[in-house]
Amino acid sequence: MGELMGGDKKYKSKKCRKSSGKDAKRSRGDDACEVTKDRVRAHFLDGNTGPWAKNLAAEDVKNTRAAAQATTQSVEDSSAQRAEAAASAAHERAASGTPTRRGPDYSVPSSIDLVADPVLHALSTRRSISKVDPETPNDSDLLELIRSVSSVADHKGLRPWRFLIIRGDDRHRLGEALDEAAGVSRKPGEVNEKPLRAELLLALVASAQKHDKVPEWEQHATAAGAGHLLELALWQAGWGVMWRSGTLTNSEPVRRLHRLKENELLMGWFYIGAVPERYRQRLTTSTRPLPAPEQFLDTL
Ligand SMILES: Cc1cc2nc3c(=O)[nH]c(=O)nc-3n(C[C@H](O)[C@H](O)[C@H](O)COP(=O)(O)O)c2cc1C
Structure with a gap:
């Protein structure tokens, strides 16, 4: 992972030259x-x-x-x-x-x-894929996706967000924390299946800090923006994802598992995997109608 961080010249791509109509030299x-x-x-x-x-x-x-x-x-x-x-x-x-x-x-x-x-x-x-197949992006894919998401609008550049990777047995630990929060005790060998719905979960943490000019809600908006951009980036890269959360998301046992600081908020988990064949076949033929845009646009 380290070599993908910083100083990687191959990503400094050359830009298409901007030209005006008068600019005859191409x-x-x-x-x-x-x-x-x-x-x-x-x-x-x-x-x-x-x-x-x-x-x-x-x-x-x-x-x-x-x-x-x-x-x-x-x-x-x-x-x-x-x-x-x-x-x-x-x-x-x-x-x-x-x-x-x-x-x-x-x-x-x-x-x-x-x-x-x-x-x-x-x-x-874009659409959410509720049931994904086991194949997942690897950690270097994730770094590339996060690289693209890091352009999210961010007042004063506070970077008030991060993702935590949850794979393998860590999903069982999440199930146990959710059970503890819900007061559920299970028979030996039984587990909470919810976090097992995908091989890879990314937890989104909003990490707001005290700032004179940037209220907490703006920082949460940036973190949510990173989540939406991640969904879009995954979709565009061919992966399926669904953002999930719930009433127990910020319960004490779940916060403890994610080692959240007091100022931090868990914004839910992105369940990630391959788009199943049956979905892909449907996606080629069906387009989901978008809601009428007028309802989202008004004047003062
Ligand atoms: C913060 C957040 C939390 C969500 N949590 C859940 C959830 O726990 N369960 C669920 O079924 N959908 C949840 N959703 C909605 C789905 O991610 C998804 O957007 C919805 O099923 C509609 O599908 P679409 O994204 O294809 O429009 C959540 C969405 C957001 C933004």
Whole structure:
């Protein structure tokens, strides 16, 4: 884990150069950015999103190889164009030694398109997966996910949140703490099955500190934001997750198990695992209607 922390140059990715309409000079890097964005959009338009996102990286490699062999051929159909785009992006990656940056061009506000835009698409299609399969992200995957989540809006940068990894027997310890809080005693060999619903749980701790300018509720809002971003990041990376809590979440035995300080609050647990095949099949054909947005928007 240590080597992923700090100073890891490979993550300092090169940005797409911002350009204005007057800017006639375009570098090879700018073109690579454009084709990469087009390729990513094309993937999402093809429906390769959400739980399938993790296949994109493997597909990129495949396309890159195919494109290298196909450079002399005409590229009239769209799949060949995507392969060329991938090859060009890969060339750029190889030349710069950094991964090509994916994402929008911030030089102009983009059109708002919930299908074509990968972030908006992920936001609008995300859903909780209540029963997950045993495969889980490993600890270095988790570090990458947390790296992405750490952009959460945070007044004064107090970083008032952290996650605790709960795997294996630690889930039994959580079951025992919940039983103790509920006053439940079980027969020998019987266990509280609730924490066993996934192989991996992440407990979210809101860790608010006294601050003149940042009230406690703002810090809790940041911690909750980290939780929501984590759900989205997991979804986009192809993992299933469900955020769970309950009336016993901040009971004394449960707080003791998580070694919470007095100022800290447990915000629940993220039950994480692979998206079961039966869900994946349903997800390809069903889209859950979103609530009408008007109810969330008003004026003073
Ligand atoms: C803080 C928090 C705690 C939650 N706790 C539970 C819970 O204990 N049990 C449950 O069924 N859903 C719980 N939920 C709701 C689910 O995580 C999920 O959002 C809900 O089932 C709706 O599904 P969706 O996320 O696909 O819209 C909680 C959500 C939040 C934000």
